[in-house]
Amino acid sequence: MKSPKLKNALLCRILVYVVVLGGFIAPIIIVANLKFVPEAIKGIVGIGLAVGLLIYLIKNFVLLMAMDVGLAMLHCHNTARKQFVLPQSFSAKKVEKRISRFGQKCEPIAISPRPETLRYKSHAPLTIYSSGIEKIIATYHIDFLDKNQYQLIVNSATANSKVLKGKKKHRFLDKSQKSSLLNRVTLIVIYARRADEKLRNGLFDVVCKNGGDGFDTAILPCVVDLEKQVCTFDSMRMPYTGFQYPVKNRGIKIVRQYLFDNKFPFADSPDMLDPIKDMDPEQSLWDFWKTMKKELMSDDKNIKNASKK
Incomplete structure (x- = not known):
């Protein structure tokens, strides 16, 4: 997918949490509303998905925090002039x-x-x-x-x-x-x-x-x-x-x-700040997500190799 792009940093930041939380919470809600599914199965599925969400958050905590801070910084950058x-x-x-x-x-x-x-x-x-x-x-x-x-x-x-x-x-x-x-x-x-x-x-x-x-x-x-x-x-x-x-x-x-009477005139003020290095505003959120994950995995691997030496 080519959208949303990083130039819409606030939307990207919100969407990260919608995707992560929604990927686990949505199935729980769907299963809970299926009348033909026994209550015991609903409970097992709900607990399983909740545990899965917890494990995912723990395992990807550094990645999610890095993305959150990065997108927050980019949003501040995009709204500055x-x-x-x-x-x-x-x-x-x-x-x-x-x-x-x-x-x-x-x-x-x-x-x-x-x-x-x-x-x-x-x-x-x-x-x-x-x-x-x-x-x-x-x-x-x-x-x-x-x-x-x-x-x-x-x-x-x-x-x-x-x-x-x-x-x-x-x-x-x-x-x-x-x-x-x-x-x-x-x-x-x-x-x-x-x-x-x-x-x-x-x-x-x-x-x-x-x-x-x-x-x-x-x-x-x-x-x-x-x-x-x-x-x-x-x-x-x-x-x-x-x-x-x-x-x-x-x-x-x-x-x-x-x-400014509580409203900055962004449309009339096109003189934006210089782009942030390695954060192309036209890059999609999904490509940015993949790149961040690869970089963190590479850094983690380098740290482990250095500790072995």
Whole structure:
């Protein structure tokens, strides 16, 4: 089968579990609804298929996890853009008004350039993986943005963010939460009336540098080019595997909510990221499945041969 293709990574990810679980659960349901089959046979078939499913999951656990993470990463990659076209209704004043309702207002420290707006918000953790979740938004307005000015702004926002670290203390944390790291994302919104052409050409690579690990800490510069009506930031989300939710994703969500009215204009923003090596978007899920299985079997064989030596 030539479909679905990896360019529909989310569909592929769902289909993996539908195929694996459905291959065992569907026969159980079918047999259970056959009136002419004795109850004892239904029980034996049901138990047999349930055991078979458990054995399959244990035996192929590494393969399924590798595919799940790989497809999750590919989905994040496919929905990212080097730059997004701003909505026709975009207005810096409207965005600033929305941001003014975010968290609490803070006084910037005396470092140049000072942010026009500095907002702070902190949530109590819902899991044991953090002692708190902090979100900081710093906004800057500039007539002409070049590489030097960009770096000064990032340094200013980072310094202001560090001062606010741990500003709000959360009570009733258990022992695991107290010993966990403080999760913090710093969103830096830069409104530039004009920008240096050399900076524009490599802006995506610039905003992706020194952004933190993405899980516990993230610095997310977001350059709004008012002349070209585009917004450039690192929109590549990190896969969520059910444990700790990456703070970088929280920052991207804020950008989507406050600058894009909760909807990224994917159709109007065709500038996708460079393809991931060995993951062709036109490759079918089934070919990808076979390739992953062969690679894992080959790696396992090499490890066994190395241990014998």
